[in-house]
Amino acid sequence: MCDTIVATSPSTADQAVWFGKNSDREPGEAQVVEHLSAQRFTAPAKLQCTYIEIPQAAQTYEVVISRPFWMWGAEMGANERGVAIGNEAVFTRLPVPKTGLTGMDLLRIAIERSATAREALELIARLIAEVGQGGLCGYRHKGFRYHNSFIIADPKPVGGSMLRIYRDLRFSKSKEPYKPMVAASFYHQMCKDGGAPGIYLHLDPDHRFLGLGIYQPDTVTRRKITDAIAAKPEAWGKAITSSSFRKLCKLEGESLSKLPKQYDPDHPFAEDLKRKDFIASAYFSERQVCAKDFIDKFDAVCQASKGLLEFLAKAVGVKW
Numbered sequence: 001m002c003d004t005i006v007a008t009s010p011s012t013a014d015q016a017v018w019f020g021k022n023s024d025r026e027p028g029e030a031q032v033v034e035h036l037s038a039q040r041f042t043a044p045a046k047l048q049c050t051y052i053e054i055p056q057a058a059q060t061y062e063v064v065i066s067r068p069f070w071m072w073g074a075e076m077g078a079n080e081r082g083v084a085i086g087n088e089a090v091f092t093r094l095p096v097p098k099t100g101l102t103g104m105d106l107l108r109i110a111i112e113r114s115a116t117a118r119e120a121l122e123l124i125a126r127l128i129a130e131v132g133q134g135g136l137c138g139y140r141h142k143g144f145r146y147h148n149s150f151i152i153a154d155p156k157p158v159g160g161s162m163l164r165i166y167r168d169l170r171f172s173k174s175k176e177p178y179k180p181m182v183a184a185s186f187y188h189q190m191c192k193d194g195g196a197p198g199i200y201l202h203l204d205p206d207h208r209f210l211g212l213g214i215y216q217p218d219t220v221t222r223r224k225i226t227d228a229i230a231a232k233p234e235a236w237g238k239a240i241t242s243s244s245f246r247k248l249c250k251l252e253g254e255s256l257s258k259l260p261k262q263y264d265p266d267h268p269f270a271e272d273l274k275r276k277d278f279i280a281s282a283y284f285s286e287r288q289v290c291a292k293d294f295i296d297k298f299d300a301v302c303q304a305s306k307g308l309l310e311f312l313a314k315a316v317g318v319k320w
Contacts, residue, residue, distance in 0.1 A: 004086035006153045017155050021086035023075040029139040030069045038062040049105040051135040060112040073104025077111040082155040089146045096145040100134025103148025117154040197312040208289050212305040213279040226273045228315035239307035248304045253277020280305045
């Protein structure tokens, strides 16, 4: 696999976004570094990719790319809007079609046509759904085909959401360098230390779930939340008993063995006043995660949990 890294503004001295990739291709396969000017096209212009032809865009951005000399697609690149992309081979149980857009084709198309990382993500997803990913990817190894993942960055002033894939080997018996999973945390913009509600997505071969809320808050934060539940039982009940919430989510996490003495044992949500975690969870099957509408399912769970996230945000004193 290749090695790709993105450093975002919270962790860089100059507050810039830094992007780098080591392209792990076959020995002896040269790569061409190209500077391509922005262009405009008139319909019905066509674009010849490595193996197939697709409709050309009305315009493309100025780009710098690095590509294996024999293919149209690129291993990495950046455009005039600051969007940078690198791809990684992914070996899964899904079959790879004999023809289609290679991962390198998808990368170059997105670099040429996208003004933001979000646009690039949506374009790649749409092309995979409509056209398909496939085709030989090896230079001398002619039977080599694989799916691709992508790391996409742009210079927007926010921290990254993806968790690192590298494992901390110092205190682990296993010396495998990579985690067998991917995960992303979407923090509240005012607080990234766990003191405000957020969203966590976890995907691995055995566990696929979404967690929303506050996990293991400190004592002060926990007290703010339970005081809010005690004082506003109607608002708390509305947040966790809506039909959409009950259909898609469930409250999970650890609780104290006894109700804190400052609360009424007859409170309608006495069990929630014992909570140490304030997390709504939703679980997915492998088929759901791999389906084209997974983002819609992700969004539906987030929408169903809005009431919970709003209650928690107001309870701990951050903007909603």
